[in-house]
Amino acid sequence: MRERIExxxxxxxxxxxxxxxxxxxxxxALLPIAGFSVWQYGISAMALxxxxxxxxxxxxxxxxxxxxxxxxxxxxxxxxxxxxxxxxLPPAFPLWMAVIAAIAAIVLGKFLFGGIGNNIFxxxxxxxxxxxxxxxxxxxxxxxxFSSHRFSEFIPTTLTLPLMTPPDISVWAKQALDGFTGATPxxxxxxENVLATPHDFLTGAVTASAGETSAILILLGGLYLxxxxxxxxxxxxxxxxxxxxxxxxxxxxxxxxxxxxxxxMLSGGLLIGAIFxxxxxxxxxxxxxxxxxxxxxxxxxxxxxxxFGGLTEGVMYAILIGNALAPLIDQxxxxxxxxxxxxxxx
Amino acid sequence: xxxxxxxxxxPAPVTPSAAMIRTLGIVxxxxxxxxVSAYQITLEPVAANKKIALERAVxxxxxxxxxxxxxxxxxxxxxxxxxTVPAGAVKFYAAYDQAGALKGIAAEGAAKGYAxxxxxxxxxxxxxxxxxxxxxxxxxxxxxxxxxxxTDKNYLKNFEALDVRLSADLKSLANAVxxxxxxxxxxxxxxxxxxxxxxxxxxxxxxxxxxxxxxLPLLVPxxxxxxxxxxxxxx
Amino acid sequence: xSLPGQAVPSLMEEFLEGIWKQNPVFVMVxxxxxxxxxxxxxxxxxxxxLATAFVLVTSCLLISLVRNIVPSEVRIATYILIIATFVTVxxxxxxxxxxxMYDALGAFIxxxxxxxxxxxxxxxxxxxxxxxxxxxxxxxxxxxFTIGLFALGxxxxxxxxxxxxxxxxxxxxxxxxxxxxxxxxxxxxxxxxLLLFNWLKSRTPPAPAGxxxxxxxxxx
Numbered sequence: 001m002r003e004r005i006e007x008x009x010x011x012x013x014x015x016x017x018x019x020x021x022x023x024x025x026x027x028x029a030l031l032p033i034a035g036f037s038v039w040q041y042g043i044s045a046m047a048l049x050x051x052x053x054x055x056x057x058x059x060x061x062x063x064x065x066x067x068x069x070x071x072x073x074x075x076x077x078x079x080x081x082x083x084x085x086x087x088x089l090p091p092a093f094p095l096w097m098a099v100i101a102a103i104a105a106i107v108l109g110k111f112l113f114g115g116i117g118n119n120i121f122x123x124x125x126x127x128x129x130x131x132x133x134x135x136x137x138x139x140x141x142x143x144x145x146f147s148s149h150r151f152s153e154f155i156p157t158t159l160t161l162p163l164m165t166p167p168d169i170s171v172w173a174k175q176a177l178d179g180f181t182g183a184t185p186x187x188x189x190x191x192e193n194v195l196a197t198p199h200d201f202l203t204g205a206v207t208a209s210a211g212e213t214s215a216i217l218i219l220l221g222g223l224y225l226x227x228x229x230x231x232x233x234x235x236x237x238x239x240x241x242x243x244x245x246x247x248x249x250x251x252x253x254x255x256x257x258x259x260x261x262x263x264x265m266l267s268g269g270l271l272i273g274a275i276f277x278x279x280x281x282x283x284x285x286x287x288x289x290x291x292x293x294x295x296x297x298x299x300x301x302x303x304x305x306x307x308f309g310g311l312t313e314g315v316m317y318a319i320l321i322g323n324a325l326a327p328l329i330d331q332x333x334x335x336x337x338x339x340x341x342x343x344x345x346x
Numbered sequence: 347x348x349x350x351x352x353x354x355x356x357p358a359p360v361t362p363s364a365a366m367i368r369t370l371g372i373v374x375x376x377x378x379x380x381x382v383s384a385y386q387i388t389l390e391p392v393a394a395n396k397k398i399a400l401e402r403a404v405x406x407x408x409x410x411x412x413x414x415x416x417x418x419x420x421x422x423x424x425x426x427x428x429x430t431v432p433a434g435a436v437k438f439y440a441a442y443d444q445a446g447a448l449k450g451i452a453a454e455g456a457a458k459g460y461a462x463x464x465x466x467x468x469x470x471x472x473x474x475x476x477x478x479x480x481x482x483x484x485x486x487x488x489x490x491x492x493x494x495x496x497t498d499k500n501y502l503k504n505f506e507a508l509d510v511r512l513s514a515d516l517k518s519l520a521n522a523v524x525x526x527x528x529x530x531x532x533x534x535x536x537x538x539x540x541x542x543x544x545x546x547x548x549x550x551x552x553x554x555x556x557x558x559x560x561x562l563p564l565l566v567p568x569x570x571x572x573x574x575x576x577x578x579x580x581x
Numbered sequence: 582x583s584l585p586g587q588a589v590p591s592l593m594e595e596f597l598e599g600i601w602k603q604n605p606v607f608v609m610v611x612x613x614x615x616x617x618x619x620x621x622x623x624x625x626x627x628x629x630x631l632a633t634a635f636v637l638v639t640s641c642l643l644i645s646l647v648r649n650i651v652p653s654e655v656r657i658a659t660y661i662l663i664i665a666t667f668v669t670v671x672x673x674x675x676x677x678x679x680x681x682m683y684d685a686l687g688a689f690i691x692x693x694x695x696x697x698x699x700x701x702x703x704x705x706x707x708x709x710x711x712x713x714x715x716x717x718x719x720x721x722x723x724x725x726f727t728i729g730l731f732a733l734g735x736x737x738x739x740x741x742x743x744x745x746x747x748x749x750x751x752x753x754x755x756x757x758x759x760x761x762x763x764x765x766x767x768x769x770x771x772x773x774x775l776l777l778f779n780w781l782k783s784r785t786p787p788a789p790a791g792x793x794x795x796x797x798x799x800x801x
Contacts, residue, residue, distance in 0.1 A: 097756075108769075133760035136491055140542070163743075165756040310460065310545065361652035369651050373659050376643070377666035384670040391677035399680045484684065489741075489759050 019116075022230045023076035029221035030083045030276065036214040041091035041143065042150025044158045045210050051095050053082030055102035063111040077116045081105055084124035084276055087211025088269055088316070089131075092143035092169060094160035097135050104130035121323045122280045125316050132316070138166055140312075142184060142207040144177035184208055185267045186312040195259055201266040212269045222275035231279040234288075238295020239274035239302075240265055246303040264303060273315040274298070283323040290326075290333040297329075298322040404439050407469040407479035408450040411441035415575055419564035424571045436561040440572040441469075448573045450478060453561050455553030460545040462486040464495070468554050470510065470562070472569045476534075477508040477523075477554065485546070492546040501540050501547060509534035510558050517563050525551035592717050599722030605698045606729025606771075607778040612698045615689045616730060617767035623746050625685050626734025627727060632675060632690060634723025636667040637699050638716060641707035645715035648708050660703045661694070668694045698726060729774075736770045737761045 037045045060078035064071050072078070085105050089098060105127025113119045132139050143155045157166035173180045184207050185196035200206050201215050211218075226233035247264035264270070278284060278298055285294045298318045305314025404414045416427030420435040431437050438453040451470040456463050464487065469479040482496045495501060513520040521535040525548040531538035539547040590598070605611045615633070620626040640663045651659050672690050676683050683690070693699065702722055707715040738744055741762035743755030760766045 130760065133763060133765060134758040135756065136488065136759055138756075160756075161754075163751055163756060164754040361654055366652050366655045369647075370655055370659065370662070373647060373651075373662055377662055380666050381669050384673045388673040388677035392673065392680075395677065395680045489757065489762055 019077075020075050023080055025225060025228065025230050026080050026276070027076055027083065029225050030080070030087070030211075032217045033087060033211045033214055033221060033272070034083060036217050037087065037091070037210040040145040040150075040213060041155070041210060042147070043153075044143070044150070044155040045091045047095060047154065047158060048089060048091060048093060048098055048210060049083065049086040052086035052089070052098050052102045053079060055099045056082030056085065056106050059103050059106040060110075063106060063115075067111060067115075069115055072116055075116060078106060081110070081123045081127075084211075084272075085127045087272060088124065088128050088209050090139060090142050090208075091145075091210045092141055092155045092157045092166075093131075093138060094157050094166045096160060096162040097131055097138055100134070101127040101131040103127075117282050119282055120327075121320055122277050122283050125277060125320055125323075128316055129320060140187075141166070141169060143169065144173050144180040144207070145213065147176035149176070180207075184312060185263075186306060189259055189263070189267075190306075190312050195263055196267065198262055198266060206267075209269060212272055215266055215271055218271045218275055222271075225275075231275070232284070232291060234291045235279045235284060235295045236274040238292045239278055239299045240270070242296035242299030243270060243274075243303050244299075246300050250303070250307065258307065264306070268306070268313045269315040270302060273302075273319055277315075278319050278322060280323075283326060285326045285329045285333070287330055287333040287335055289335075290329040293329050293333065294322050294326060297325065400439070403467050403481060403483060404441050404452045404469075407452055407467055407481045408441040409479075410443055411449045412444045413442050413575060414452075415440050415442070415572075417572060419561055419568075421564065424565070424568045436557070436564060438561055438565065440575075442575050446575050448472070451565065451569075451572075453557055454483065455550075455555075455557035457549040457553035457556065459485060459549035460487050460492055464492075464546060464549045464553060466550055466553055468505070468557075470558070472566070474507065475509070475511045475566075477505055477510055477558070480505040480550065480554070487543075487546045491543050494540045494543045495546050495550050498540050498543075501538065504531070504537045507534060508537065508554075510562060511535075512562055512566055516567060518559055519555075519562065523551055523555035523558060592714065595714055595718040596721040598718060599720075599725035600728065601725070603722075604725045604729060604778075605722055606726060606732075607774060609698075609701075610775070611701060612696045612726065613771075614692060615696065616733060617764065617771065619686055619689050620730055620734040620737055620767060620770075621741065621762045622685075622738040622744075623731060623734040624738075625682070626730035628675070628682055629686055629689060630723070630727025630730040632671045632686075633693050633696060633698070633726055634720070635671055636664060636693050636696075637702060637723045637726075638719045639667045639670075640664045640699060641702055641715045641719035642712055644703050644707040645710060645712040656708065657700075657704075660700060660708075664699050664703070665694050698722065732774055733767065733770050736773075737766055741766060 034045075034049050037049070056078045057073060060073060061071070063069075064073075082102060082105075085101055086098070089101065105123045108130065109121055109123030109126030110116070110119045128139075138157070141157065143157075156169050156172050160166040185200070188194045188196070196206055201213070206213055222231070222236055225231040226236075244261040244265055247258065247261040250258040251260055274295075278295065285291055298315075298321075301318035301321055302314045305311060305317060311317075400416075401414050405411050417438055417440055418425045418427055418431060418435045419438060420432065425435075427437060436453065438451055440451055441449045443449050451472065452467055453470065454465060454467055456465045458464075462485070464485040465483040467481045467483050468477050470476075471478045480502070485492060485495075487493065487495075508523060509521065510523060511520045512518070519535075521533065523535055523537065525537045525539050526532075528539050528541040528544075537547070537551045539551075599605065603609055606616055612633070615629050619629045640660070643663050644660055647659070668691060671693065675686070675690060702719060706718050710718070735745055738746075739750060740758040741760075742757050743749060743751045749755070758766070761770070
């Protein structure tokens with residue numbers, strides 16, 4: 001009896017697909033999201049995405065040189081890290097801080113572990129976690145979408161001089177968009193008990209990080225990658241399902257205090273995190289059972305951090321925790337070695 | 347050490363206990379002498395430092411004060427402060443101006459914040475029956491977020507006249523000091539929390555409430571006893 | 582140190598050992614508790630370094646003086662007694678000098694007593710060497726530890742507050758990197774310095790084998 005043994009290591013290679021090709025398609029899937037972000041936030045988002053991506057690429061090249069490793073730009077992974085990182089930052093994030101986030105992502109998140117395929121944590125999230133800890137105020141300063149002058153002027157904080165404190169944008173933001181609150185839907189739910197509607201999320205009329213608002217485009221990108229087998233569809237499904245189930249359970253327990261599962265799935269960075277970050281091949285488990293456990297863990301931790309943590313958003317830390325546990329999950333869910341006989345109790 | 351002797355012949359040469367005791371005794375006496383002299387030498391400067399630090403903290407929350415006296419409010423009345431605080435007593439500081447008139451009372455409140463205990467010193471005005479100022483003694487909250495409790499002007503405004511009137515039976519506050527969600531302060535005994543630093547701003551309110559609930563019922567009935575600096579009270 | 586067959590190091594070498602070759606922070610990676618915890622500013626770091634150096638020098642001197650009369654069975658008890666004494670002295674002295682500094686350093690002053698550099702030096706060096714050598718070596722180690730703490734404290738203060746020794750470097754608009762004054766910042770900066778030191782060491786040609794055996798690695 002011969003069973004087909006699926007040997008899978010990171011990067012995960014499906015026949016005929018090279019790492020380069022998969023990565024290139026991920027970039028393609030991310031481009032519409034980035035485009036939507038630029039349309040929403042104007043030249044500030046454009047500058048943010050370009051700055052972060054270029055810094056990531058330049059840092060990757062520099063680290064290749066310093067560490068004497070072959071040029072790894074052609075595998076597009078630095079580009080993906082840059083794009084993802086930019087899309088998780090607030091559109092008003094000062095560019096000099098974005099440069100630091102990008103350097104932290106590539107150096108701390110990737111090269112300290114030995115470059116592509118060796119990293120334990122998703123590099124983009126390492127970069128974001130670093131600036132979240134370093135600049136807690138700037139990373140929670142949000143700008144209004146669709147302000148009228150978005151293609152002719154920068155958000156005041158974008159061009160802050162390096163090392164300097166960004167100016168207060170609350171006055172500017174109120175002028176740019178009437179009734180702008182400066183709080184994300186998650187923060188508004190947590191502190192003011194105001195729920196955004198699914199319609200707001202689908203049209204991008206919410207306050208969020210640069211790439212979190214376009215639920216439809218994120219889903220389409222994910223579907224495309226999953227259809228071409230460039231990502232493991234089970235991970236996003238497990239993440240979203242477990243987040244929804246956890247939220248549903250909490251809502252059953254106390255419908256007044258806890259929001260509905262749809263809100264939990266659409267708000268914040270859960271979609272982009274589940275589809276583009278949790279699926280990072282180097283940092284997710286490879287065993288079939290492990291993938292489900294990993295995804296479910298991320299979903300549950302996200303909801304718990306959102307509901308009971310000091311922060312309003314928990315996707316980033318949930319995925320980082322999932323990354324940290326991935327090797328352990330792999331170990332305990334290792335499939336039976338071919339030829340191994342399972343001892344049955346008679 | 348006596349065990350060493352009861353143990354059957356050990357392979358290593360055994361030092362007699364007397365030698366060990368003697369050595370330890372000699373070293374311990376040298377050390378003891380060192381510690382005692384260090385204590386003696388530093389006693390005065392340390393006391394002076396503590397006094398200066400206390401005065402600085404109290405003068406910050408009670409502007410215009412020129413001297414501070416430490417007291418204990420006990421169920422039996424007001425006593426001069428001592429190093430040990432007996433159970434049931436609360437330490438407080440009375441601040442006087444140049445002429446020796448009571449400017450206000452200061453006391454410490456402490457409650458768990460986001461990272462660690464937040465300790466604050468608040469000023470109480472017996473005249474207004476209100477808290478008139480607050481200062482942070484120590485905290486380890488996140489810089490840039492938790493430190494808003496002493497930089498946020500709107501938050502500090504909460505403590506310019508925070509009502510801590512006693513209830514009719516003088517057993518507790520008429521209205522407990524409460525921290526409410528940002529922007530919903532309605533009553534003079536409520537504190538408007540800082541949006542984004544809720545945990546720390548709540549800790550300040552809780553610390554003040556706990557301390558005031560204990561101190562004021564003991565202090566208010568006898569507040570006349572501290573209206574003059576101690577030692578100059580008329581018998 | 583002076584095992585048979587080894588060259589007896591000169592006083593200058595004894596002094597320099599702690600500063601470079603056996604630097605407690607960068608080479609031996611000892612005393613990490615205060616190194617990571619109190620180095621949020623250069624002033625705190627230097628104060629902590631000097632307090633530790635004082636305890637190190639005085640206790641090594643005293644231990645070296647009594648080394649011949651202390652039976653080996655009670656030597657650790659004696660060392661701890663002596664170290665604890667000097668820590669108490671330092672504790673009072675810092676309170677007398679500055680209460681603010683005393684509050685900033687917190688429990689880490691008392692914790693000098695369990696700092697492995699001190700017991701390590703007492704056991705590995707002071708107990709085997711005459712007072713002069715022991716003291717010189719301890720001074721070097723103390724300075725090396727202070728330099729290590731200063732290296733961390735200055736970087737963390739510059740990024741975490743835009744200041745050095747409380748003097749503003751970038752003007753009032755500087756955006757502090759909060760992470761630098763939080764515990765992770767301590768690890769990042771320490772990691773950065775260790776990287777730099779190891780890189781520097783890897784560039785210098787290796788010393789002739791067998792000249793010097795490093796010691797004291799076993800302490801936690």
